Amino acid sequence: MKQSRTMSLIEAATNVVVGYVLAVATQIVVFPWFGIETGLAEHLTIGLAFVGVSLVRGYALRRLFEAIRMRGD
DSSP states (O other), rough: OOOOOOHHHHHHHHHHHHHHHHHHHHHHHGGGGGGGGOOOHHHHHHHHHHHHHHHHHHHHHHHHHHHHHHHHH
């Protein structure tokens, strides 16, 4: 069964949102271990800097693997 482009985008977006929340939580815990002190706003901004890239990456990889799968059918 082929995954639609819309469902690929929804899956990639969900993956990015979950990853964003985990990344911010991880930064809050790990940064102090390295002496990096930032506020919540900075943590959220750092996380947002990577959201667009992560979304495009996830969507592009999903479409690539879907194209590879379709060639094999």
